[in-house]
Amino acid sequence: MKGKPRTQQKQHRSRRAFLAFLLPSFLGVAVFVLVPFIDVFRRSFTTAVTGEFTGLENYRTVFENGPFRLAVYNTLRFTCICLPLLLILGLAAALMLSQLKQVQLFKSFFLLPMAMPSATIVLVWKMTFSADGFLNRLLETHVDFMWTEDAFWVLVFSYVWKNLGYTVILWLAGILAIPGDFIEAARVDGAGSFRVFWSVMLPQLKGSMYTITVLSFLNSFKVFRESYLVAGAYPHESMYMLQHLFNNWFTNLDLDKMAAAAVCVGGVLLIVILLLQRLWDGGDEQ
Numbered sequence: 001m002k003g004k005p006r007t008q009q010k011q012h013r014s015r016r017a018f019l020a021f022l023l024p025s026f027l028g029v030a031v032f033v034l035v036p037f038i039d040v041f042r043r044s045f046t047t048a049v050t051g052e053f054t055g056l057e058n059y060r061t062v063f064e065n066g067p068f069r070l071a072v073y074n075t076l077r078f079t080c081i082c083l084p085l086l087l088i089l090g091l092a093a094a095l096m097l098s099q100l101k102q103v104q105l106f107k108s109f110f111l112l113p114m115a116m117p118s119a120t121i122v123l124v125w126k127m128t129f130s131a132d133g134f135l136n137r138l139l140e141t142h143v144d145f146m147w148t149e150d151a152f153w154v155l156v157f158s159y160v161w162k163n164l165g166y167t168v169i170l171w172l173a174g175i176l177a178i179p180g181d182f183i184e185a186a187r188v189d190g191a192g193s194f195r196v197f198w199s200v201m202l203p204q205l206k207g208s209m210y211t212i213t214v215l216s217f218l219n220s221f222k223v224f225r226e227s228y229l230v231a232g233a234y235p236h237e238s239m240y241m242l243q244h245l246f247n248n249w250f251t252n253l254d255l256d257k258m259a260a261a262a263v264c265v266g267g268v269l270l271i272v273i274l275l276l277q278r279l280w281d282g283g284d285e286q
Helices: 003-043 057-063 066-097 103-115 118-129 134-139 150-176 180-188 193-204 206-219 224-231 242-251 255-285
Strands: none
Touching (some): 057 066, 066 206, 118 224, 150 206, 180 193, 193 206
């Protein structure tokens, strides 16, 4: 009987210590994320100068704005192309690396692009794709590719190249965590390589797939620095993203439109992440 109160006291102390450990993080998130977002939500219904309540007028203005529609289209197109590419290429590279003995050496090689500063990447872009760049000399042409429709594909290549490293590492960690007994048992039962991958390995990689999908989806909104340094605030329309739009609205002090657009984008991101989580949780229950 005396042991139970002591055990309960230890549990209460552990809970208090746990809450005390989480409290600074919670306060940081509340002060630097939740409170500013609530203020942005409030501003989306008011004018930028006087703060007068305007209802849904800011949202109507945003949805009727041509640059906003162009930026949304380019951002969705970019995400829908880059996300599958990154997942498939990363998984293929991780599967090949898992068969090698010198895995650590190649892991460092794949992480190298993430360590490169944005200024270095921009310099490589200019040396390669400018009118006097390496590619024009190779093709014997004189075209500034960053001001053509090809600029979008340069941006896609840059994103995949820079983010492939962490994707490979996360896939590889999931593959190496699969018990070898599962794979051996499937091969003993006569399963081929594809069957082993599809029926044994892929279901075990659902957790890794969810993490990689969410991270890659969020990182697809972080390509602004490179494109801005290469082409400025108003690049070719094929690579005019939401980040360019928000930057230009902020510069022009169109805070009411920026607030309304930020609420819309934040809501879409939240819905997509919740749907992905529900999809993965539903797959685990089955």
